[in-house]
Amino acid sequence: MMKVYYAPFARSLRILWTLEELNAPYEPVRVQFPPRLAQPDYLHINPLGQIPTLMDGDIKLFESMGACEYVNDVQGGDLVIAGGQPGRADYLQWLWYGEATLMPPVGTMVRNTFGPEDSRDGAALAEARAMLFERLALVEAQLEGRQYLAGDRFTLADVSVAYVLNLGAMLRVSGDYSPNIAAYFARMMARPAFQAAAAQA
Numbered sequence: 001m002m003k004v005y006y007a008p009f010a011r012s013l014r015i016l017w018t019l020e021e022l023n024a025p026y027e028p029v030r031v032q033f034p035p036r037l038a039q040p041d042y043l044h045i046n047p048l049g050q051i052p053t054l055m056d057g058d059i060k061l062f063e064s065m066g067a068c069e070y071v072n073d074v075q076g077g078d079l080v081i082a083g084g085q086p087g088r089a090d091y092l093q094w095l096w097y098g099e100a101t102l103m104p105p106v107g108t109m110v111r112n113t114f115g116p117e118d119s120r121d122g123a124a125l126a127e128a129r130a131m132l133f134e135r136l137a138l139v140e141a142q143l144e145g146r147q148y149l150a151g152d153r154f155t156l157a158d159v160s161v162a163y164v165l166n167l168g169a170m171l172r173v174s175g176d177y178s179p180n181i182a183a184y185f186a187r188m189m190a191r192p193a194f195q196a197a198a199a200q201a
Ligand SMILES: N[C@@H](CCC(=O)N[C@@H](CS)C(=O)NCC(=O)O)C(=O)O
Pocket: 009, 010, 011, 012, 034, 048, 049, 050, 051, 052, 062, 063, 064, 065, 099
């Protein structure tokens, strides 16, 4: 059975959500955060000390969206838009956008909100927040007249981006989401699979 090393609110939530969407069996393994300080034995599993890690027998993945695609593959799921299918370009765009473009400012916000008090920088926080909202404007435009980010159906592109929107709620900025994003976020959070994953992570 696949094992997911997770911590609350960490990117492991993307993998747990994907597993729940596909009704796949898995074993969640809670890791204390941050592992390199709180749980050094985890460094044998993931030498970077990062969360998540997905283990499937001898196979190990430590990139959250890569792990989600892997889960979809082994489960024969329908959460990917393959080459040649309508929506493929949008799928690639938003799958990557969630991690590569939205997460960097959010990471800065998390560090400057929840990191050690003496290292928090209000100016860096404000700058990251502004950058996040500038980047979310493209998500808002993509969602005009759409329920999902790609291909008119729920995919891993939604898992990638909606996870970031959920972190925005933790950071108390979701009240400022623009209308399409606010409605989309509510739809994503209402999915039973998201709720099942979030309940444990
Ligand atoms: N690109 C990686 C990023 C992994 C990552 O940065 N994880 C965070 C938690 S969500 C972490 O472990 N941070 C602690 C650290 O880097 O020490 C992924 O998508 O899985």
